[in-house]
Amino acid sequence: xxxxxxxxKVRGLGSAKSGTDHFWKVRTTSVALxxxxxxxxxxxxxxxxxxxxxxxxxxxxxxxxxxNALTVLATVVHMRLGMEEVIQDYIHNExxxxxxxxxxxxxxxLIGGLCLIAVLKIAFAG
Amino acid sequence: xxxxxxxxxxxxxxxxxxxxxTMAMSIMHxxxxxxxxxxxxxxxxWLIAAASGEEAFNQANALFGSLVGQIILxxxxxxxxxxxxxxxxxxxxxxxxxxxxxxxxxxAKANLAGSIALTxxxxxxxxxxx
Numbered sequence: 001x002x003x004x005x006x007x008x009k010v011r012g013l014g015s016a017k018s019g020t021d022h023f024w025k026v027r028t029t030s031v032a033l034x035x036x037x038x039x040x041x042x043x044x045x046x047x048x049x050x051x052x053x054x055x056x057x058x059x060x061x062x063x064x065x066x067x068n069a070l071t072v073l074a075t076v077v078h079m080r081l082g083m084e085e086v087i088q089d090y091i092h093n094e095x096x097x098x099x100x101x102x103x104x105x106x107x108x109x110l111i112g113g114l115c116l117i118a119v120l121k122i123a124f125a126g
Numbered sequence: 127x128x129x130x131x132x133x134x135x136x137x138x139x140x141x142x143x144x145x146x147x148t149m150a151m152s153i154m155h156x157x158x159x160x161x162x163x164x165x166x167x168x169x170x171x172w173l174i175a176a177a178s179g180e181e182a183f184n185q186a187n188a189l190f191g192s193l194v195g196q197i198i199l200x201x202x203x204x205x206x207x208x209x210x211x212x213x214x215x216x217x218x219x220x221x222x223x224x225x226x227x228x229x230x231x232x233x234a235k236a237n238l239a240g241s242i243a244l245t246x247x248x249x250x251x252x253x254x255x256x
Contacts, residue, residue, distance in 0.1 A: 027217070030213045033213075037206065041206075041248060046255070049187075049256045056183070079162070079166060082159050083163055086159075114170045115169060115170050118173035119177075122176060
């Protein structure tokens with residue numbers, strides 16, 4: 001007789017090996033990104049084609065820099081999880097899947113790191 | 127048991143379903159998500175250029191301002207807005223609303239129409255303020 005609970009039986013199954021954590025993080029970052037992205041769109045509309053000093057001056061504003069940094073952070077989590085889901089859905093070879101998941105995490109973190117450093121450099125050093 | 131599972135068709139089986147708007151927009155949501163994923167390279171490039179100094183910033187702006195650059199940015203805008211509207215639909219479903227067949231189909235069509243309309247609107251505003 002199987003003494004395990006129903007939850008214990010299903011835990012760790014499925015291509016992702018985990019449950020609602022992934023789902024929840026995708027949803028929370030997506031909700032956060034709605035206002036953040038809309039802010040970004042308006043910001044770009046206002047500053048497109050403007051001279052360097054003006055654009056960098058706007059990016060250096062503490063509020064803009066903070067929103068930029070938060071947008072980058074939410075985006076990194078969201079893009080990593082989104083691509084993770086795609087990889088888990090379509091790649092059935094275990095080895096290839098693991099390699100792609102590592103590449104995905106690396107790429108997302110690299111993009112996030114580059115964006116964040118750029119945002120902070122403008123904020124602190126102009 | 128193993129044999130039964132093996133011969134079972136895996137779920138979303140594109141070939142066996144009739145192509146419908148909700149399905150098309152589900153696929154578009156993934157494709158635009160993937161495009162935005164790689165589009166982040168452009169965001170990073172622009173921010174790094176801005177952080178690197180006036181010369182790099184002007185070079186980046188010249189690239190984005192070229193015809194090819196503008197077409198890519200237009201596509202970026204559309205992918206972003208389409209994915210954003212699609213995301214709002216998903217939030218609605220996550221909260222348990224909007225599963226009625228006709229409504230979901232209408233909303234799927236509205237997603238596409240809305241994303242195109244908003245993209246054109248954003249670019250019109252950009253052209254007007256520039």
